[in-house]
Amino acid sequence: MATKDATLPLPSTDIPIICQLDSTVQLLCSLDKSSKTIEIPNIITPKVVKLSPEGKYLACIDSTKLTLFALSDHKVLVSLDFTKQHMLIQEFLFSPKSTYLATYEQYAAHHRESKLQNVKIFRIEPQFEQVIGFTHTQSSERWEPQWTDNEKLFVKQTIAGLLFRKTECWHEPFKTFEMPHLFCFQVAKTYTKVPHFAVFVKGFQSSPCSTRIYQHPLTDSPIVTKAFFNADSATLHWNYNGTALLVIAHLETSVNYYGGQSLYYLNLDGTTLNIELDKKGPVYSVDWHPSRDHFAVVYGLMPSSARIYNHKCQPIITLPSVHRNVVKYNPQGNLLCFAGFGGLKGLMEFWDVREERPVQISEAEANDTTYCQWCPDGERFLTATLSPRLFEGNGFKVWNFKGELVAKYSIPDKEHLWLISWRPTPNVLPGPSLQGVKGSFLDQEPENYVPPNLRKAAVPSKGKQTEVKKKEEAKPILQNSGDDASTKKICNLKRKLKDIDKLKQRKNEGKKLEDNQLVKIESEAGIRAELAALEL
Structure with a gap:
């Protein structure tokens, strides 16, 4: 399993984290010093691992079988042997309430000749049994059926259009x-x-x-x-x-x-x-508010911009251009994270979006992040480096919305981390209380927002020094704040430039570089510009 950095203050958690490694699937039950882990039995070299939407089941396929595991009592419910069943499942998905499991096998000549069904729908409880199946001749990208949340309506795409079925009567004609x-x-x-x-x-x-x-x-x-x-x-x-x-x-x-x-x-x-955007380029990410008709968008050629829109599709706030490509609301809808992951430097900005005018709370950096996810508690944010996007330096970190790193785990060099996820909860949790902390957050007008690395500290007048001092004491401790953080960031940028110089040298020598290494080389100009601004 992953090894943790023992020097960090690690809070306990009752929401497990599921990790898929090269040869096993494990549940990390706590982030405290004990770091108790449970290995899922009967799984060897997992290929695809998925959690049911409400966190009741975990399913996994390897080269020989499909395993269905109950997370509540840590028992194997189903072990479907491919040889005995004359199947080779490659993909699967759960229905919204985990009543059904849909499986997919690649369409081949023997399916056509014998009219075998390569997409099957199984009912999980009270016993695992197939309720219906059909032949899917299109590519694997279009095989997935969809349900409404109450599972009453089933819809499946075909080469001719769509098939509809009420799940109360599976055997009636489609x-x-x-x-x-x-x-x-x-x-x-x-x-x-x-x-x-x-x-x-x-x-x-x-x-x-x-x-x-x-x-x-x-x-x-x-x-x-x-x-x-x-x-x-x-x-x-x-x-x-x-x-x-x-x-x-x-x-x-x-x-x-x-x-x-x-x-x-x-x-x-x-x-x-x-939706008219003020900058040309791609739309990297959109996300709806979980309970209001507000939505956020990240768009435009790098450095990209971002906006939050209200229910009338009017922009509430437009953020300035920095390197970001991800936006995610927490499950409760009171916090929002803008971030730049993948080939970007990993900037994360956490925003309080309870009011009509959002305000920024904090920011942090999570380098080499290829995956991110809000915890169901709405307070913590997980960032991870996964394979196959990056085969080196696999591991994950857990942050709070104040931008503070609260847990860090690394994977041994010979292992790879392929999937990581918080265990879903059946209901939305109460979420973090932001009462009393809004006054500590950034208080400028949204239109006048300036990136932290370009801000200059204002010198208060003598009459306001006492008031400003009290406000500073009330602020949460954030990363990258103050002179020490600026110095640390300058050193970090210089280290990145050294790494880029080494990669450029390898490229000049004719050695093949990975895609993420080429992206790092392309980011040199932006890093030098940021370094120059900080040194000024």
Whole structure:
């Protein structure tokens, strides 16, 4: 298992962390000094590991079997031997309430000749049994079925369109909705009266592509349609109650890796909008508030910008350009994290978004992060370096929303970390209390926000020195604050430049570099600019 840094103050936690390593899957039950771990039995060299949405089950497939494990009592419920069952499962997913498990096998000639079903739906309780199956001839990217949150409606994409089924009567004939040139669909998980689903249909010849919203039972025409020409594909994002949809439209171009991207808004009341962004470039990340019709977007060529929008699609705040590509609300919706991960330097900004005017709480840096996740308690934030994105330096860190590092674990050199996740909780937890700390946070106008490395300390007048001193004492201890932090950051940037020089030397010698190493070389100009600003 991972080894921890014993010098850090590690709080206890009752929310386990699940880790998939090369040869085992383990539960880290606490982050305190004991660091108790439980190894999941009957698993050797796991290939795919997933948790059920409410944290009740853990499922894993290796080269010989599928194992279903109950996290409540740490028992193996199912061990499905592939040889005996004449199957080779490659992917699977849980239904929203973990009633069903859907499995996928790659479509092959023997499926066509014998009409075998390579997608199967199993009921988990009271006993593990198959309820239905069908043959899926498309690529593995489109095999996943979807359910509404109450699991009453089941939807599956086919080569001709969509299949619908009420789960109360699995053996009744499927209702088919034919839709030529269908690229993808997304079911609104929650709804008030009738369920809705959105589709993206690719353009054909002179006809434009379009995003459409339908309701079920199906009507002759969509209730909302948005047509546009500048897209080859799209991703669809419903809000928390299934009343509004964000569409990121992608257009393949030779200008940059991301191509051209646009953002659109559709509402069940018929409203459709083009979300105008003030900077050209890709839309890296969007996230809906978990209980309000607010959403946040990170967009634009690097250094990118970011915005938070209200329910009228009006920008509440526009952040200045820094290197970020991730935005995530915590489950309770009172905190928001903007971050720059992957090939970026790992900047994290934590914001208090309870009021109409958000304020920044803190920031920190998590270098070489390839995965991040809010804890269900809404207070802690996990960052990790996973394989295969990075094969070296695998491990994870846990932060609080004040930007303080509270736990750090590293993986031995010969091991790799492939998956990490907090165990989900069946209900939303109360979340962190921010009472009494807002006055300690950044108090400037959002429009006048300046990155911390460019801020200059204001000299208070004599009459205000006592008041300012009290405010400083009330501030939480944040990383990268004060002269010591600036010096530390300068040293860190110089170390990065040395690493880049070594990589450039290896490149000049004709040695092959990894993608993330090439990205580091490309970041040299930004690092030198930041270093120059700090030294000034």
